Amino acid sequence: xxxxxxxxxNTNFKAANVNLxxxxxxxxxxxxxxxxxxxxxxxxxxxxxNSEKKTTANFFAIVGDWFINPSKKGFKTQTNLSNGEIQNxxxxxxxxxxxxxxxxxxxxxxxxxxxxxxxxxxxxxxxEFIIDVMKKNPMKSVLTNIDCANSPAIVKAMQESDxxxxxxxxxxxxxxxxxxxHKILFVGATIPSMDFxxxxxxxxxxxxxxxxxxxxxxxxxxxxxTIKAIKQEVDAxxxxxxxxxxxxxxxxxxxxxxxxCKNVPQINCVLNGHDHKNxxxxxxxxxxxxxxxxxxxxxxxxxxxxxxGNLIKTxxxxxxxATTLSDGLESxxxxxxxxxxxxxxxxxxLKMKDSTAAQTGTFSKSMRENFLNSFLEKFGIEENKELLKxxxxxxxxxxxxxxxxxxxxxxxxxxxxxxxNEIRYSNSYLMNYLTSSIKDVLQSKYDPEIFTVALQSSxx
Numbered sequence: 001x002x003x004x005x006x007x008x009x010n011t012n013f014k015a016a017n018v019n020l021x022x023x024x025x026x027x028x029x030x031x032x033x034x035x036x037x038x039x040x041x042x043x044x045x046x047x048x049x050n051s052e053k054k055t056t057a058n059f060f061a062i063v064g065d066w067f068i069n070p071s072k073k074g075f076k077t078q079t080n081l082s083n084g085e086i087q088n089x090x091x092x093x094x095x096x097x098x099x100x101x102x103x104x105x106x107x108x109x110x111x112x113x114x115x116x117x118x119x120x121x122x123x124x125x126x127x128e129f130i131i132d133v134m135k136k137n138p139m140k141s142v143l144t145n146i147d148c149a150n151s152p153a154i155v156k157a158m159q160e161s162d163x164x165x166x167x168x169x170x171x172x173x174x175x176x177x178x179x180x181x182h183k184i185l186f187v188g189a190t191i192p193s194m195d196f197x198x199x200x201x202x203x204x205x206x207x208x209x210x211x212x213x214x215x216x217x218x219x220x221x222x223x224x225x226t227i228k229a230i231k232q233e234v235d236a237x238x239x240x241x242x243x244x245x246x247x248x249x250x251x252x253x254x255x256x257x258x259x260x261c262k263n264v265p266q267i268n269c270v271l272n273g274h275d276h277k278n279x280x281x282x283x284x285x286x287x288x289x290x291x292x293x294x295x296x297x298x299x300x301x302x303x304x305x306x307x308x309g310n311l312i313k314t315x316x317x318x319x320x321x322a323t324t325l326s327d328g329l330e331s332x333x334x335x336x337x338x339x340x341x342x343x344x345x346x347x348x349x350l351k352m353k354d355s356t357a358a359q360t361g362t363f364s365k366s367m368r369e370n371f372l373n374s375f376l377e378k379f380g381i382e383e384n385k386e387l388l389k390x391x392x393x394x395x396x397x398x399x400x401x402x403x404x405x406x407x408x409x410x411x412x413x414x415x416x417x418x419x420x421n422e423i424r425y426s427n428s429y430l431m432n433y434l435t436s437s438i439k440d441v442l443q444s445k446y447d448p449e450i451f452t453v454a455l456q457s458s459x460x
Contacts, residue, residue, distance in 0.1 A: 024273030064119025153204020
């Protein structure tokens with residue numbers, strides 16, 4: 001017997017929908033956030049599909065390393081704030097902005113849940129800073145591979161705040177059956193080898209499998225604590241919700257994430273940071289998506305459940321911020337916020353004049369006029385521009401000018417440089433040694449007139 005379906009109703013066979021926007025390894029690149037946000041705005045309808053419906057859940061997840069060198073200071077505008085504090089204010093602004101985007105695209109019917117896991121760079125200043133961030137921020141911080149038995153600071157933080165969890169389950173309403181809730185579990189894992197990345201800096205926070213090994217040297221035997229911790233959370237969830245979806249937020253790199261998937265095949269999707277790649281692999285039925293770096297890209301995933309609670313479809317779309325049109329970006333609210341926040345810091349330390357001439361060997365307009373004026377002066381007709389209206393005289397002058405240029409060794413002057421006296425960060429022996437050594441090599445091999453050398457601090 002066939003049952004007629006009333007096509008005038010909103011009933012459909014996609015009983016629930018989950019939209020997930022993810023990023024990783026932003027590395028404190030605050031100044032590129034306007035383009036990052038603009039990319040989300042331009043694609044909001046595709047990222048937050050059906051977000052106006054009560055049967056749709058929207059998520060934004062940061063899979064580690066939003067922060068880098070949190071304890072550093074040295075900004076000129078915000079002299080009292082550290083890197084970490086500034087990066088966190090930018091994070092809060094980002095969360096609020098994305099929430100507003102969801103409200104706009106959903107006509108004020110949609111909400112946004114936010115998730116976070118720390119990466120190794122988030123712990124560059126030790127665990128005190130990041131624990132304070134996780135306690136105060138509105139995000140849920142998921143720390144599945146934390147060893148609570150050896151993490152007194154984390155245990156205390158979990159007691160003080162419900163925002164720090166080992167795992168978290170969300171429920172999505174069915175569009176027809178009010179008693180049916182579709183479940184989705186989030187687990188999170190951070191690269192465990194903190195004795196390699198941040199030796200001696202973690203006093204109240206310990207990860208399973210902590211060691212002093214590079215990622216490339218870690219094997220499956222080194223990851224048993226992490227695998228066991230994730231498997232326990234997934235097994236407990238699947239026992240109660242056999243049809244539920246499982247997502248692993250992993251700041252461990254693709255190779256280690258794949259190790260986990262081989263041992264925990266119930267995971268539906270891994271969102272992977274730390275390896276800075278843009279790639280997608282499969283381990284059995286599990287999809288592993290790496291998320292790039294430095295606000296260069298973001299990925300959106302969509303999960304659909306059917307009327308029986310089965311996860312029937314998963315789709316993924318990457319968005320590259322470099323392809324976002326820059327029209328109007330200079331007046332974007334987020335850009336104006338940064339301009340005001342970094343008013344003194346965005347002023348250039350080094351200015352170059354006529355750099356095009358120096359690079360291409362061509363004359364700028366002002367250089368051509370100066371040369372012409374001096375040439376006319378030489379012939380005593382600089383005050384008689386009317387004479388140049390005579391075509392024959394003009395041709396004669398052109399010939400004379402070519403001859404003059406051929407007889408002179410004229411080359412465009414080197415660009416004029418103007419320097420500021422500011423040093424962004426305080427001196428250190430290591431940085432001074434590196435910059436001095438590089439400068440010596442550049443002077444001896446390329447140009448003895450090289451005056452200064454600058455290095456990005458994240459290189460060290």
